[in-house]
Amino acid sequence: MGVDDLATDGERPGARRRVRVAVDTGPLHGRRTGIGNAVAWTLDALAHRADLELFPYVLSTRAKITVPERRLPMPAALAHRFWMHRSPSLDRLLGRPDIVHGTNYVVPPTRCPQLVSVYDCWFLEHPDDVSDDVARSARLLRRAVGRGAHVVTCSAATSAQARTLLNTDRVHTVLLGPPPVSAAAERGDSNLDESNRDWPTELSALAGGSPFILSLGTVERRKNVSQTVRAFARVADEHSTVNLVIAGAPGNDQAAVDKAIHQLPDAVQSRVVRLGSVENALKSRLLASASVLAYPSLDEGFGFPLLEAQQVGLPVVASTAGSIPEVAGSAALYSAPTDVDALAGNLHLAITSETVRAKLINQGHRNLERFSWASTADQLTQLYIDIVNGAAS
Incomplete structure (x- = not known):
């Protein structure tokens, strides 16, 4: 019928x-x-x-x-x-x-x-x-x-x-x-302040506005988090104040990520913050506080974090795998998921170039209109x- x-x-x-x-x-x-x-x-x-x-x-x-x-x-x-x-x-x-x-x-x-x-x-x-x-x-x-x-x-x-x-x-x-815009993001409430007791103690080193790269997603092989760690090592050599925050539930790539972190010099290891799984309120504030989102997945079906980053004006550095270019559009810097040097170069550019940042943010707002x-x-x-x-x- x-x-x-x-x-x-x-x-x-x-x-x-x-x-x-x-x-x-x-x-x-x-x-x-x-x-x-x-x-x-x-x-x-x-x-x-x-x-x-x-x-x-x-x-x-x-x-x-x-x-x-x-x-x-x-x-x-x-x-x-x-x-x-x-x-x-x-x-x-x-x-x-x-x-x-x-x-x-x-x-x-x-x-x-x-x-x-x-x-x-x-x-x-x-x-x-x-x-x-x-x-x-x-x-x-x-x-x-x-x-x-x-x-x-x-x-x-x-x-x-x-x-x-x-x-x-x-x-x-x-x-x-697109994901619903959080209240924290709408208010622009993005300061990492030591007086804010809602922040995990692991983030105390970022109080005062220290820049950080955000990795967001389950620590599974498909998300390629270990590649982000290796790229961070290159960025950290040139930027002594930049940190890396890894937020995501444990997955089947935990051992590889552990190994990549342990291979970093001690001084750089101390600038890697591992939060595990985070609640929505903390995730929203991380997105609103970060300097750049690193998203070098080996495959992706959609990728809500790409749009969440664009909603709060966070530049995106991502891979060309799966649906990522289709979803992020022209509002991201891309590299092959296995090219650590290109990933590091894009992260460096997104952190240091105000011209590139402004362009990515503006294009991100326009890209959201498609969804x-x-x-x-x-x-x-x-x-x-x-x-x-x-x-x-």
């Missing part, structure tokens, strides 16, 4: 029926990640649309769900193992939707059309670099695509990768919107309708 069919009982005769979308809200539970933010902000944009009826679901036995979320009463790990061998329809548990949207690489088996979000393809290109759970998700993704599921990505670069790696043309690009959650919601809603009606290629 297509969405142009006449209304069902209880609806205004002749009215277009709303598309019933079962959508995975699992990423909203537990520690919030970039995917969790993408899902939360997308759902906020879709929440008040008159042409959609959302049926949020969670695959968990322990998550604290709230109305109107539905629980699929099985632990995710167990369900994923089961779905590898059997594909029972879950339409009834999902509310008998028109389409099911798996927002985190996996979509449950149903009889209705399926859409699955893919944020980056690193795990498909580097299967030996991921955990068993992620490897299982990759197999489930391929299984879903094999039975006809559509894929939605957040950049054209990722869509191109997905078409090749998943061997399907049913791939669609819907750009995400909006209203556009994301419009495109995603049209994609739902096209898939339900069989019109999506």
Whole structure:
């Protein structure tokens, strides 16, 4: 049944029926990640649309769900193992939707059309670099695509990768919107002051306005943080007051980053601040206080920190990998992700040249105009309708 069919009982005769979308809200539970933010902000944009009826679901036995979320009463790990061998329809548990949207690489088996979000393809290109759970998700993704599921990505670069790696043309690009601007950033409250007790003690050395390079993101191989450390070594030789702040949850590149830091001279090691995972308020203030954001990822599906930096007028130095040039646009200095000398040169330029800084800041503000959650919601809603009606290629 297509969405142009006449209304069902209880609806205004002749009215277009709303598309019933079962959508995975699992990423909203537990520690919030970039995917969790993408899902939360997308759902906020879709929440008040008159042409959609959302049926949020969670695959968990322990998550604290709230109305109107539905629980699929099985632990995710167990369900994923089961779905590898059997594909029972879950339409009834999902509310008998028109389409099911798996927002985190996996979509449950149903009889209705399926859409699955893919944020980056690193795990498909580097299967030996991921955990068993992620490897299982990759197999489930391929299984879903094999039975006809559509894929939605957040950049054209990722869509191109997905078409090749998943061997399907049913791939669609819907750009995400910008992160909400924090209150701290809006106030311009960016001073690192010793009297501010909210700052971690590790940042006390930066009180008084010492410049610092900010590395933001999980310390995993894809983020290439060790390359930032090596580039910082070159910058530190020329700038005795510049520091490096690494903010991000521990990941599978922790050992490499440790090694890179330990190879620095003692005096330079003391200028590296490691914060681990940071809350949103501290992250916002770091962005508003930093001299430059270093983002030399080996691959990236979207990259919210790029837009967060541009929102607060922070120059960006990044790699040319994945979607980064597509998202950051002309408002960044680029280098190949493996070229440490070029990365160091760009960091030096972004720190020392007021002309370059002003240009990057101005272009960053203009670049932000390309992104909006209203556009994301419009495109995603049209994609739902096209898939339900069989019109999506």
